[in-house]
Amino acid sequence: MNYRLSTLFGLGASAILTVLILVGSRNLQNFDSALFGYTVASVIAFGALIFRYALWLQRPATRTYWKRGWQIYLKREKFVQNTGIAAKTFAGNILAQSFILKRGFKRWLMHFLIMWGCIISAMITFPLVFGWVHFELEGDIGYRAYLFGFPLQLMQGRSITAWLTFHALDITAIMVLVGCGIAIHRRLHDRGAIALQQFLLDFVPHLMLIAISVSGLMLTASSLWFDGYMYHFIALTHQATVIMTLFYLPFGKLFHIVQRPASLGVELYRKRSPEMQQAECPRCRTEFSAQIWVDDLNKVIEKLGFDYTLPDGTKLQDHCPQCKRIMRGISYANLPDVNEPVFLGVRAEESKEEVQTKDNV
Ligand code: HEM
Ligand code: HEM
Known part of the structure; x- marks a missing residue:
């Protein structure tokens, strides 16, 4: 294993993200300094994720199939056809997760809710934390979102779009909680799962996601119904649970989030192989x-x-x-x-x- 190369990739990735944060927040003009802790943790976790990915790519099996997948995909005469196959596999296996559906509807629903709950949360929170997106009050009743400092469409404060925008994280938190509930229920009742599971691998990820979602919902409850009671303390708790999960991401079960999509290459290889010698x-x-x-x-x-x-x-x-x-x-x-x-x-x-x-x- 070449640790030095992987470390360089990791450091490079952290450096690139830092530059993107500086540029995307217009030289920190739109950056909220209260979110500095989240930002530092994200930069470190991103570097660690790339470090681990670079190490994983050096394993004999991964390296062979990774290289072969790209080689087959980039063949000029089949490029369009290959893109079609890869897009179809991506939609079926990665976005809709149809292969989990074959194991049972409840398992599919569990994963669908956890995965999409986390992906949508990440799509909202990271750009906000990095200062890539921010909102400004405009006139009496309107908000305008800015992306990388460029203005987007004006939102009426009382419109459904505004309500959904400001409550999107509450909806995703509920999705994650229901998904984790189904997963834990299965793990406590399925004899096959009980025989194989380990606390660190099979319960810790759910407990972390539950802690993030519950603390997030408590933030909403505090500001909506309790006049901001304990808001600062809950915000710190949310931050602590998010940071712990970000650091766990590259080295625990959740690493499969970035690892699994590489199966696209193997699937393409399998589909193309009947045409070969x-x-x-x-x-x-x-x-x-x-x-x-x-x-x-x-x-x-x-x-x-x-x-x-x-x-x-x-x-x-x-x-x-x-x-x-x-x-x-x-x-x-x-x-x-x-x-x-x-x-x-x-x-x-x-x-x-x-x-x-x-x-x-
Ligand atoms: C944000 C993205 C994702 C999150 C948060 C996530 C989270 C999880 C969690 C918590 C589990 C454990 C469930 C259990 O208790 O059994 C799990 C299982 C699994 N994940 Fe993901 N995952 C994500 C993305 C993906 C992707 C992209 C794939 C593959 C394309 C994938 C494939 C799987 C599979 C095959 C399992 C085992 C499911 C089963 O037991 O039937 N995950 N995931
Ligand atoms: C499973 C993933 C996550 C869920 C379900 C979640 C949920 C929530 C919820 C429900 C809120 C309250 C929103 C409101 O008051 O309307 C919130 C606030 C927040 N979340 Fe998360 N969150 C997640 C991940 C993250 C991540 C990855 C970050 C940072 C990188 C983050 C940063 C924040 C911040 C900065 C706030 C505002 C808190 C404050 O006022 O200090 N969250 N989150």
């Missing part, structure tokens, strides 16, 4: 996958330090899925003794000896 299974002689796909898999497995070479010199991954299953079955069926398992021709005792020899070396 096909690999033939050495056992049953059927064509089962693109040769380039099998070669990539072999390269990744080798880089990871695994070796699945069979006694006849071929590799396990050169075979089609059906033959792999049959070979595994035959291998189990030929076990001479249940106490002495053999996998792909290697006895457990032999492999133990091998490990011991390697350890001694």
